[in-house]
Each structure stands twice: as structure tokens, then as C-alpha cells.
Amino acid sequence: MDISLVIPLLNEEESLQELHDWIAKVMQSKQYKYEIIFIDDGSTDTSWKVIETISTSNKAVKGIRFQKNFGKSQALDAGFDMAQGNVVITMDADLQDNPDEIPALHDLIIKGGYDLISGWKKKRYDNVITKNIPSKLFNAAARKTSGLKLHDFNCGLKAYKKEVIKSIKVSGEMHRYIPVLAKNEGFTKIGEKIVQHQARKYGETKFGIDRFINGFLDLITISFLSKFGKRPMHFFGLLGSLMFLFGVTSAFYIGVLKIYRLSTKVKTILVTDNPWFFIALTAMILGTLLFLAGFIGELIIKTKSHEKHYSIREKLNF
Structure with missing residues (x-):
């Protein structure tokens, strides 16, 4: 034709x-x-x-x-x-x-x-x-x-x-x-x-x-x-990994700071009173969620690639 x-x-x-x-x-x-x-x-x-x-x-x-x-x-x-x-x-x-x-x-x-x-x-x-x-x-x-x-x-x-x-x-x-x-x-x-x-x-x-x-x-x-579109993990996974790494680094910084103050007998404060604790916690949570978003995106692409977004009532001459 x-x-x-x-x-x-x-x-x-x-x-x-x-x-x-x-x-x-x-x-x-x-x-x-x-x-x-x-x-x-x-x-x-x-x-x-x-x-x-x-x-x-x-x-x-x-x-x-x-x-x-x-x-x-x-x-x-x-x-x-x-x-x-x-x-x-x-x-x-x-x-x-x-x-x-x-x-x-x-x-x-x-x-x-x-x-x-x-x-x-x-x-x-x-x-x-x-x-x-x-x-x-x-x-x-x-x-x-x-x-x-x-x-x-x-x-x-x-x-x-x-x-x-x-x-x-x-x-x-x-x-x-x-x-x-x-x-x-x-x-x-x-x-x-x-x-x-x-x-x-x-x-x-x-x-x-x-x-x-x-x-x-x-x-x-x-x-x-x-x-x-065909590799969402490359975007969300990378962003999530960087965010999580930032959170872990921040948490490590808090831990080192706490140990240093204890070893030098400097007056210490509770970890939860340090604003970096919440920054680190938030970054790790966001990083995990972004990584999961990329993983779920990959699964959706694999399973839903041929799904139709319409329904046909009737056809003529097919």
C-alpha cells in the first residue's frame, strides 16, 4: 500500500x-x-x-x-x-x-x-x-x-x-x-x-x-x-547517590567532631543539637528516595512499555 x-x-x-x-x-x-x-x-x-x-x-x-x-x-x-x-x-x-x-x-x-x-x-x-x-x-x-x-x-x-x-x-x-x-x-x-x-x-x-x-x-x-527516558536510574540514581554520599560524609563529620571533643575533654553537646545532624539525616533520606525512584522507573519501563492509554469501542473495515 x-x-x-x-x-x-x-x-x-x-x-x-x-x-x-x-x-x-x-x-x-x-x-x-x-x-x-x-x-x-x-x-x-x-x-x-x-x-x-x-x-x-x-x-x-x-x-x-x-x-x-x-x-x-x-x-x-x-x-x-x-x-x-x-x-x-x-x-x-x-x-x-x-x-x-x-x-x-x-x-x-x-x-x-x-x-x-x-x-x-x-x-x-x-x-x-x-x-x-x-x-x-x-x-x-x-x-x-x-x-x-x-x-x-x-x-x-x-x-x-x-x-x-x-x-x-x-x-x-x-x-x-x-x-x-x-x-x-x-x-x-x-x-x-x-x-x-x-x-x-x-x-x-x-x-x-x-x-x-x-x-x-x-x-x-x-x-x-x-x-x-530509557535510563531513569542514570538521573535519579546518580542524584540519589550524590545526596546519600553527602549525608554520610556529614554524619561522619559529626562523629569525628564528637570523638575529638570527648578526647580533648571539651564540653560537648548532644548530637541532635547539632544542625548538621538533621542536614545529614535529610540528605540520606532524600538520597535513598531518589535512588528508589530511579529503580522503580526502570521497572516501569520494563513492564509497561507496551501499555495502551486508550480503549477502542469499535472498528470499521479492519
Whole structure:
């Protein structure tokens, strides 16, 4: 199969038929073998019924329906798990991503040899105050932290080599950082393409200003995970060992001081009256807890690496 289109959605009943027809037209014009995977992330409107209707007339249309709203990252992860195409393209369901971009994205992966191509909505039709300015600040921070020189990390229109999406795990709200996740897995040929952004035709955006706050928090998380996500003991264990060593050294100092004063018959005080006693005790306790945190982190990675963070209610055409 040439292309898998993975499309997460939430309450997009008005745009789905039009989006499908547009995609199908592009696919047929290029004679691609394709599949369209719609992931209904807990819609409360008739989105799933629309997907069912479309799938009866086009067997290339497949559907995944979540039990409830789990989030875009979980929807993408479910779609990636099912995708079979040599090239996997993600796009939003609100018609703001242009399906006419698909052939060029496909060629960059197949002919250009890229592992991942990220879209860049250079000219946007969003609100300047609530979306454009925060987006610029967010992308600047992401570039600085990740080392990837991409202009638009949050663009939903991206293309991937199949091996990329089968190697990464998208959870929480990490969909913004899929290029970073791919880089951490060793896929370094990551490019960018300017894509056309279109004004929303139906409904309202499902994302508020809080997504940028969450985005910055996720950026801190992924910065840590990129360095220590697969070896937490290297961080917590080292920090815990240093802390414990400091506590033991402090305790040794207190003991030597006590012995010295006793041997010289200098007036002594109770060990518990020495502030260094509490500093040493606290340091040893914290060091032990940090070491245990690293050990538990290692156990979690070994036992929970394949756990899914969503539940599927039903599927279509799989």
C-alpha cells in the first residue's frame, strides 16, 4: 500500500464527507493505493455515523471509535498502530489542512529519502492574539530545546516513513513533539515543507489557550525523556547517590567532631543539637528516595512499555 492517511477527529460531522471526497479525488488522480483511517476521539455529534456511511461506499475508509475522549496523541497512536502504508500522512479533519499537499509530501519521503516531513503553515488564518503569537513563542522554545530547526511543530499535516511511526509511542499530549520522538529513535533525516493553511469552514476549534501551557510543560517532559527516558536510574540514581554520599560524609563529620571533643575533654553537646545532624539525616533520606525512584522507573519501563492509554469501542473495515 502506498499511503495511509491517519485523521484524528472530535465532533467534525460537517467536514468529514467533504474531506473524504477531496482526498479520494487526489488519490485517484495519482492512482495511489491508499487507506483513510478516521479515529473518532469520543465525538458527541454524528461523526461516527458519517464515517460509517462513507465506509460503505469506499472500502479504503477505515474507522476507529474510542470509548471516550482520550486526546489527539492517543488517537494518532491508535492510527499508527493500524496503518499499513509505506508512507503515513497525518492531517486534521477540519479542512484546514489541504489534501492537495499529499503527493508532494509522499514524494519527499519516497524520492527524497526523508524519514519525516513536517508541514509549516507559514501563512495562517488563525486569531493572531490567541493562536499565532503563542504559537511562535512555543515553536521558538521547542527549536531551542530539541535542536530541530522546524518552524511549526504543532502542524497536523506531516508525512512519515512507515518505520518511523512503528518505532515511536505517542502518549499524553506528545503529538506536538513527534519529530523529537523520531529523532530520539535515530531517525535524523527530518525535513520541512511549507503547506497551505485554510480558514476553518465549519464549527470552532477544539483547542484553547491552555494547549500552549500544556505544550510548554510537555516540552520540559520530553527534554527530560530524550536524555533519561530509557535510563531513569542514570538521573535519579546518580542524584540519589550524590545526596546519600553527602549525608554520610556529614554524619561522619559529626562523629569525628564528637570523638575529638570527648578526647580533648571539651564540653560537648548532644548530637541532635547539632544542625548538621538533621542536614545529614535529610540528605540520606532524600538520597535513598531518589535512588528508589530511579529503580522503580526502570521497572516501569520494563513492564509497561507496551501499555495502551486508550480503549477502542469499535472498528470499521479492519
